[in-house]
Structure formats: C-alpha cells, structure tokens
Amino acid sequence: MGAVGLKAVSVDPWARVCERFRQEFGDHALSSWVGQLTYVGMENNVVELVAPTKFIRDWIERHYKARLKDFFSSEQGNIRDIVIRLDTRPAQPQASEDLDPEADPEVSPAGGAQDGLDPRYTFESFVVGKSNELAYHAARRITEPGMVPFNPLFLHGGVGLGKTHLMHAIAWRVRQMDPSRRVVYISAEKFMFEFIAALRFKDTHAFKQKYRNVDLLMVDDVQFIANKNSTQEEFFHTFNALIDNRCQVVITADRSPTDLEGIEERIISRLGWGLVADIHPTDYELRLGILQTKAEQEAGVDVPAEVIEFLAKRITSNVRELEGAFNRVVAYATLVGRPITLEVTRDVLQDLIRANDRKVTIDEIQRTTADYYNLRLSEMLSERRARNIARPRQVAMYLSKRMTARSLPEIGRRFGGRDHTTVMHAVKKIDDLRRDDSSLEDDITRLTRLLEG
Numbered sequence: 001m002g003a004v005g006l007k008a009v010s011v012d013p014w015a016r017v018c019e020r021f022r023q024e025f026g027d028h029a030l031s032s033w034v035g036q037l038t039y040v041g042m043e044n045n046v047v048e049l050v051a052p053t054k055f056i057r058d059w060i061e062r063h064y065k066a067r068l069k070d071f072f073s074s075e076q077g078n079i080r081d082i083v084i085r086l087d088t089r090p091a092q093p094q095a096s097e098d099l100d101p102e103a104d105p106e107v108s109p110a111g112g113a114q115d116g117l118d119p120r121y122t123f124e125s126f127v128v129g130k131s132n133e134l135a136y137h138a139a140r141r142i143t144e145p146g147m148v149p150f151n152p153l154f155l156h157g158g159v160g161l162g163k164t165h166l167m168h169a170i171a172w173r174v175r176q177m178d179p180s181r182r183v184v185y186i187s188a189e190k191f192m193f194e195f196i197a198a199l200r201f202k203d204t205h206a207f208k209q210k211y212r213n214v215d216l217l218m219v220d221d222v223q224f225i226a227n228k229n230s231t232q233e234e235f236f237h238t239f240n241a242l243i244d245n246r247c248q249v250v251i252t253a254d255r256s257p258t259d260l261e262g263i264e265e266r267i268i269s270r271l272g273w274g275l276v277a278d279i280h281p282t283d284y285e286l287r288l289g290i291l292q293t294k295a296e297q298e299a300g301v302d303v304p305a306e307v308i309e310f311l312a313k314r315i316t317s318n319v320r321e322l323e324g325a326f327n328r329v330v331a332y333a334t335l336v337g338r339p340i341t342l343e344v345t346r347d348v349l350q351d352l353i354r355a356n357d358r359k360v361t362i363d364e365i366q367r368t369t370a371d372y373y374n375l376r377l378s379e380m381l382s383e384r385r386a387r388n389i390a391r392p393r394q395v396a397m398y399l400s401k402r403m404t405a406r407s408l409p410e411i412g413r414r415f416g417g418r419d420h421t422t423v424m425h426a427v428k429k430i431d432d433l434r435r436d437d438s439s440l441e442d443d444i445t446r447l448t449r450l451l452e453g
C-alpha cells in the first residue's frame with residue numbers, strides 16, 4: 001500500500017468510473033453519452049459533472065444516472081447524489097483548473113491544468129469528410145496503443161477548421177483510455193510566455209523538466225513562435241529531447257512547415273520528419289454533415305432541411321463561423337418563439353451572408369492552388385519559371401482576378417512583387433488556354449468549387 005496505493009485512488013476516479021461504464025454498456029454508449037461529460041469534482045458526497053448539451057444531460061439523467069451513482073459509490077464510498085450541470089461557458093473557454101482537481105497541477109492527464117480543454121471537442125463530435133480525414137485518422141492513431149509510426153504529427157490548415165478540436169479530442173481520449181499517460185496540451189503562445197517567465201526568474205530548469213517529462217506533448221498554433229528566437233530554441237530542444245525519448249509530439253499551425261516564416265530551417269526540417277497532414281477548407285458535404293449533427297443535438301428545436309442546406313451553401317468560410325450562424329438562428333427562433341424558416345434565417349444572418357459572398361481572398365486562392373498542384377506556396381510565389389510552377393502561378397493569378405475585387409497591380413504585388421502586366425498576361429493566357437485544354441478547364445472548375453466551397 002503506502003504511497004502507491006494512495007496515488008492509485010487519487011489519480012482519476014472519473015477515468016475508472018468511465019471504464020466500468022464502458023464494461024457494462026459498451027464503447028458506443030460511453031462515447032455518445034457518459035464520455036461527453038466532464039468530471040468537476042466531489043463535495044459533501046455529491047459528485048458534480050458538466051454536460052455539453054441539455055439533450056445529453058437529460059438522456060443521462062434518465063438512463064444512466066443511477067448506475068453512475070453505484071460506480072462512484074464503489075470508488076469513493078457513499079455518494080449521496082450526482083448533479084449534472086449544463087455547460088454554460090462561451091465558445092472560447094478559459095483555463096479550466098477545475099477539470100480534475102486531483103491531478104498533479106504541473107503535468108496532468110489531458111493537461112487539464114495547462115489549458116482549457118473543451119468537453120465538446122471529442123472525436124465523437126468531429127464530423128469527418130474528405131477535407132479532414134487524414135488529419136482525423138492520424139489523430140485517432142495517436143491515441144491507440146502501440147508504437148505510432150510517425151512523430152511528430154503536424155496538423156495544419158486555415159483558421160476554424162478543427163485543429164484545436166482534434167488536439168482536445170486526443171487529450172480526452174487518452175485521458176479516458178490510459179490516465180497514466182502524461183499528456184500536455186498547450187498553445188504555442190502560452191509556451192512562449194512561460195518560457196520567457198522562466199528566463200526572467202532564472203528557472204529554466206523547472207521549465208525544461210516539465211516539458212521533457214511527458215508522454216504526449218501537444219503544441220497548438222506554433223506559428224506564434226515564429227521570429228521569437230529564444231523560445232524557438234527552447235521549443236526545438238524540448239522537441240528533440242521528447243522525440244529522442246520516443247514521446248509523441250503533436251503540433252498544429254495555420255500553414256505547412258515549409259511555409260512557416262521566421263522559423264529556423266533545422267526546426268522546419270525536423271517538424272517535417274513525421275506525418276504532415278493538412279486540413280483543407282470544408283466542402284459542401286462536410287458542412288451539411290456538421291450542421292445535421294448540430295441540429296440533432298438541439299433537442300426540441302426543429303431545423304428544416306432547407307435551412308441546413310442554405311447555411312451549408314452560403315456560409316463557406318470555416319466551421320467556426322458556420323456553427324456561429326447556426327447558433328444565432330436557433331437562439332433567435334427560440335427567444336422570439338418563431339419556427340425556424342428560410343426567411344427567418346436569411347433575416348437573422350444578413351450581414352454574415354453578405355460577408356461570405358465576397359469572401360475569397362488572394363491568400364486563400366494562392367494556398368488552395370499551390371495545394372492543388374502539390375506545390376509549396378513559397379515555390380509558387382518564387383521567381384522560378386519552370387512550367388510546372390509557372391502554370392499554377394498563372395492559374396492563381398487568373399483566379400485572383402476573377403474571384404476577388406483586387407486590381408492588377410495589387411495582385412502583382414501579392415505574387416512576389418510582380419508587375420501588373422505580368423498578371424494581365426497570365427489572365428489572358430489562361431483564358432485562351434482553358435478553351436482548348438480540357439484538363440486545365442477541369443482544374444479551374446475544381447479550384448473554383450473548392451474556393452467557393
């Protein structure tokens with residue numbers, strides 16, 4: 001007994017309750033219901049849990065609460081009651097020290113003390129489509145037992161496409177499956193601030209220990225540490241040390257390793273050693289799927305199919321905005337007590353729809369086109385004139401002219417400082433070529449569709 005026995009009790013009663021639940025009701029029931037809950041703590045023999053939606057809470061109250069109470073009682077002695085609160089936090093949760101009060105405050109399962117882990121961001125709530133399937137499966141693989149064949153996992157994609165969601169999902173899953181694995185989730189920004197603070201207080205040793213003693217380190221949004229030399233250096237050392245110890249590292253950024261500017265070459269090349277998985281902009285099917293899932297979770301609110309289709313067609317920017325639009329419509333209809341119709345939707349979302357209509361940016365066109373032709377962005381914008389690079393560059397210029405309101409000189413500037421006559425030439429060239437060249441025509445149709453969503 002002694003220290004070991006005590007530790008076993010304090011590690012994570014919730015993980016064990018979940019495990020017993022799984023044994024009795026199966027994987028599916030766990031992931032759909034009880035796995036969606038967050039364990040807050042226990043006071044005066046009352047267990048407090050938080051549910052992401054009212055629907056999930058009501059379902060658990062009706063079907064599983066009594067059994068959960070038994071499980072807790074056998075873990076912790078006599079439990080009087082279980083209270084399931086609704087999650088009332090806004091979209092961007094604050095650090096949630098309350099996630100697991102018993103965890104080691106430095107390095108805890110799922111890194112609860114490091115950063116807020118959003119209970120809604122699980123694998124179960126992640127809708128998989130063509131644009132994100134590689135990232136999704138790679139993330140799942142990290143949580144499975146056995147050697148992971150890639151390290152690090154580098155996820156990149158534009159804002160609001162699910163990178164953070166996948167990282168939290170990894171943390172939750174690991175916490176559920178194997179609470180003894182030490183997981184740290186941290187934003188690169190926070191990593192940087194901590195490091196700077198450690199430097200100031202001459203306490204870099206503790207800092208290093210903290211990050212080098214984990215099994216799984218996840219650093220979100222590493223583009224934030226570009227151009228911050230000392231942080232980069234420390235990040236790189238930590239990262240090397242972890243990989244040499246066969247610890248898994250997961251990293252996200254809003255662009256690919258090779259497009260990260262201001263980060264040293266050796267860091268970039270090592271980042272690229274593992275698996276680089278990009279999350280593409282959503283397509284219509286994925287947006288439909290996401291909205292349908294959300295509609296099903298809204299108990300008691302009827303969202304007609306035509307409204308869902310309308311939203312999926314018109315809100316193409318990213319998933320965060322799509323969810324925001326959906327929530328706004330539901331909130332409005334609920335408050336005003338009107339049924340949700342196409343008309344109400346149009347009305348409520350006027351501004352958003354207008355913004356999405358003129359949304360495509362040169363930046364997106366460049367990224368999407370480079371991606372499409374398997375080029376690096378830097379290559380496409382370079383001086384190189386080889387045809388396999390020059391043609392995609394011309395296509396991107398052409399699309400920039402066609403799909404944005406930008407002027408020729410401005411487009412030239414955004415393409416590595418080229419002259420407006422170069423852009424004009426490109427536009428004309430592609431216009432001519434696409435008439436006879438069916439594969440080029442096909443490329444342009446597809447790219448347009450990708451960009452319009």
Ligand code: ADP
Nearest residue numbers: 125126127159160161162163164165290319320
């Ligand atoms: P990122 O970190 O890439 O900027 P987030 O992970 O914060 O994006 O995602 C933004 C919002 O969109 C979150 O609420 C997230 O749950 C949701 N989201 C993104 N992709 C999906 C998806 N495939 N299925 C369900 N929800 C998603």
Ligand code: MG
Nearest residue numbers: 163164165220
């Ligand atoms: Mg994010």
